[in-house]
Amino acid sequence: MTAEIGHYGMILALMIALAQAMVPLYGAWRRSERLMAFADTTAMAGLGFTSLAFAALLVVFGQTDLSVQTVASNANATMPLHFRLSAAWGNHEGSLLLWILILQLFG
Numbered sequence: 001m002t003a004e005i006g007h008y009g010m011i012l013a014l015m016i017a018l019a020q021a022m023v024p025l026y027g028a029w030r031r032s033e034r035l036m037a038f039a040d041t042t043a044m045a046g047l048g049f050t051s052l053a054f055a056a057l058l059v060v061f062g063q064t065d066l067s068v069q070t071v072a073s074n075a076n077a078t079m080p081l082h083f084r085l086s087a088a089w090g091n092h093e094g095s096l097l098l099w100i101l102i103l104q105l106f107g
Contacts, residue, residue, distance in 0.1 A: 003068045006056025010097075013049040013104075016042050047104040054088075054101050061088040070094065 020042035027035025057070075061084045066072045074087045074094075089098040 002056050002059045002063070003065065006053040006060070009049045009053035009056065013046050013053065013100075016046045016049065020046065043104075043107050047101075047107070050097075050101050050104045054097050057088050057094060057097060058085055061085055 020039055023042075024036045024039040027033075027038065060068050060071055061075055062081060064071065064075060064077045064079075064084060066077075070091055070093050074091045075084045079087070088094045
């Protein structure tokens with residue numbers, strides 16, 4: 001269940017990022033301050049959903065949920081907790097998600 005929450009968080013973050021890219025551009029073309037201010041709100045929402053996705057990834061690594069392929073290939077139940085949590089960004093998917101989270105923080 002936690003993996004699905006993270007998956008939906010990333011889908012929502014993607015949809016928000018697309019809206020954040022298009023709506024302010026349209027607002028600049030139409031010279032609408034209200035549409036250009038839409039970027040501030042969507043930036044915070046994108047950060048929230050990306051944080052939710054990364055937190056879900058940390059939870060599935062912490063619980064050693066082997067039904068998730070990333071966890072099954074990068075962690076096992078005998079690893080200490082701090083190694084399992086660091087394995088969350090020790091693979092391609094986790095490090096990309098961490099990078100997206102860092103970019104959202106700076107955005």
